Amino acid sequence: MTSNPKCSAFFLSCPDKNQILKQAKAALDAPIPHITDAICPQSPGSVHDYCSNGDYWWPDPASPDGLPYIRRDGESNPDNFHEHRRLLRRMGDLVVSLSSAYSLTKEERFARQAVTVLKEFFLDEDTKMNPHLSYAQSIPGICTGRGIGIIDTIHLADIPYAFQALCKSPSVTEEIRHGMKDWFAQYLGWMLTSENGIEEMNTSNNHSVCFFMQAAVFSLFTGNELLAGLCRRHYKEVLLKQMEVNGAFPRELGRTKPYNYSIFIVDNLAAICQALSTPEDNLWEYEDSDGRSMKKAVSFLLPYLLDKSLWPYPPDVMHFDAFPARASFMMFAGYRLGIPQLVKLYEQLPFESDNEEARRNAAVRQPFLWM
Numbered sequence: 001m002t003s004n005p006k007c008s009a010f011f012l013s014c015p016d017k018n019q020i021l022k023q024a025k026a027a028l029d030a031p032i033p034h035i036t037d038a039i040c041p042q043s044p045g046s047v048h049d050y051c052s053n054g055d056y057w058w059p060d061p062a063s064p065d066g067l068p069y070i071r072r073d074g075e076s077n078p079d080n081f082h083e084h085r086r087l088l089r090r091m092g093d094l095v096v097s098l099s100s101a102y103s104l105t106k107e108e109r110f111a112r113q114a115v116t117v118l119k120e121f122f123l124d125e126d127t128k129m130n131p132h133l134s135y136a137q138s139i140p141g142i143c144t145g146r147g148i149g150i151i152d153t154i155h156l157a158d159i160p161y162a163f164q165a166l167c168k169s170p171s172v173t174e175e176i177r178h179g180m181k182d183w184f185a186q187y188l189g190w191m192l193t194s195e196n197g198i199e200e201m202n203t204s205n206n207h208s209v210c211f212f213m214q215a216a217v218f219s220l221f222t223g224n225e226l227l228a229g230l231c232r233r234h235y236k237e238v239l240l241k242q243m244e245v246n247g248a249f250p251r252e253l254g255r256t257k258p259y260n261y262s263i264f265i266v267d268n269l270a271a272i273c274q275a276l277s278t279p280e281d282n283l284w285e286y287e288d289s290d291g292r293s294m295k296k297a298v299s300f301l302l303p304y305l306l307d308k309s310l311w312p313y314p315p316d317v318m319h320f321d322a323f324p325a326r327a328s329f330m331m332f333a334g335y336r337l338g339i340p341q342l343v344k345l346y347e348q349l350p351f352e353s354d355n356e357e358a359r360r361n362a363a364v365r366q367p368f369l370w371m
Contacts, residue, residue, distance in 0.1 A: 001164055001220050001275075014368060017104060019351045023093075024101030028113050032120050033090045034127035038083035043135050044144055048128060050088070051135040051145075052152055053080035059140075068141030074256030074317045076357070085152055088129075089360065091121045092155040096365040099162035102169065103369070111169035115176060118163065123179045131187035134196060147199030150191060151210045154363035157271065160184065160221035161369040181222050188218040188227075205251040206265040209239055213268045213363070216275045232276050235283060239269065240292045247292075247300025257316035259304070260323055264361050266297050270329030271363060274336070274370055284336040298333045298342070305330075305345060322355035328364035335371070 014020075040051035055076045059066025098114035101107070120127050136149020163180055166172050191197040191211070201211045212231050219227035242249055242265070252261035273283040273294050287293040304311045305324050316323075326349045334342035353359055364370060 001160065015347060016351055020097065020100045020104065020366070023097040024110055027094045027097045028109060030094060032117050033087040033094070034120055035084055035087055035129035036127050037087055040081045040084065040135070042081065042138060042140060042144070045135050046130070048130045049135055050084050050129055050133055050152070052082060052085050052137055052149060053077070054137045054139050054146070054148075055080070057139050066140075069139050076318065085360070088153065089155050091117060092158050093365060095162045096158050096369065099165040100366050100369060103165045108169060108171065111166050112171045114162065114166055115169070115171040118159070118180060119176060122183045123176070131183050132190040132194070134194070136196075145196060147196040148203070148207050150197060150200045150214070151207055153187075153214060154210050154268070155365075156184075156187075157214055157217045157363050158365050158369070160217055162366075163221075165369055184218045185222040185224075188215065188222060188224070191215060191218075192227075204242060206249075206261060206268065209242070209265055209268045209272070210363070212239060213271045213275070216272050220275060228276060231272070232281060232283065235269075235272055235276065236286055236288060239272070240288055243292045243297055245291050245296075247296035247298070249297075253313055257318065257320075258313045259308070259311060259316050259320060260357070260361065262301060263305075263323060263327060266301055267327045267329045267361075268363060269294060269297060270332045271370075274328075274332045274367075277336075284333075294333070295337050298329070298337060298339065302339070302341065306341060319355060319357040322353060322358045325349060325353040325355065325358035325362070326351070327362060328367035328370070331367040331371070 035050060036047045039047055042053075043049060043051035045051065054069075056071050056073050057069040057080065058072050058075070058077050060068065060070045094117050095114050098110045098117070102110040102114065122128055133145070133149050133153060135145040136152045137146045138144045138149075139146070163172075167177070191201075191214070197211075200207055201215075202208065203211075212234055216228060216231040219225075219231060242251060244250060249262060249265050252258060252265050255261045277283045284294055287296075308324070324345070326346055330342040330346035333339055334346065
């Protein structure tokens with residue numbers, strides 16, 4: 001995991017510095033989230049096992065007890081169990097804010113608190129999260145967990161980059177360093193070998209993209225160069241095939257939230273390119289034999305980001321007004337593909353969206369930690 005000196009220099013003078021420091025100072029005194037803070041009543045696991053319900057599943061009004069739940073695509077059920085998702089995301093927000101502030105100031109108080117959050121969430125016996133997602137995206141009356149639940153941990157992709165920013169701090173002991181890499185190695189192993197993980201990696205929409213985005217980052221973090229190489233090849237030979245030659249993603253355009261999903265898949269593909277590109281194998285510049293490329297995907301989406309009124313497809317059934325929101329691909333692609341309009345758009349959009357779905361969809365909270 002390497003950094004770009006030009007982008008790192010920009011980070012040190014970034015226009016968001018005051019906002020980052022404000023968040024980090026608040027994070028110093030914020031309660032530390034743990035997966036054990038909330039208990040899922042339907043989970044067959046322990047208090048250390050992550051659990052969630054599928055978003056778009058609702059009680060069946062024709063059934064006396066509402067079971068089994070029925071699907072309403074694109075319509076999130078607010079009564080489903082989402083507390084572990086919120087706790088995981090809250091943990092990530094705190095760590096990213098504190099790590100970013102440490103990068104900007106080198107003040108040890110930020111690093112010390114970030115390491116404390118990581119230690120309590122991932123390593124301490126009483127409060128740690130077990131490294132698997134066997135009970136994610138469960139559906140009452142149907143199943144206790146599904147492969148697509150692995151999308152719940154896209155926010156963990158920020159953690160290796162935040163941890164890398166902390167590694168010059170004396171707060172990061174060898175025990176902490178080893179413990180963090182071991183946790184992610186175990187989780188990556190579960191992703192690659194479990195029934196749920198194998199099911200997820202073989203999907204043909206944004207879910208497989210999110211799987212390989214995580215696998216790419218975690219393989220680099222744990223020093224698994226063989227797997228990183230396999231992720232590069234899968235990006236070229238499989239993931240890009242989800243794209244039409246004009247840069248659109250038909251599986252995402254066919255959903256009830258086509259605008260949101262189109263942005264989402266491009267955002268996660270860009271994260272793969274940012275994580276895995278090397279001077280010898282630059283995924284940003286790769287083009288397959290039919291002309292599919294990251295640049296083509298961004299070019300298709302760009303007019304509708306700059307002027308949403310041009311969107312020629314149906315509006316999303318929910319949260320349409322919340323997008324576009326800040327997304328990491330605007331920075332990644334803006335710099336790597338030379339598209340200044342994307343960088344300008346990123347800077348013009350609010351630092352923090354007030355929409356829950358927009359915040360939940362942003363896997364990368366601070367793209368400069370990746371650059």
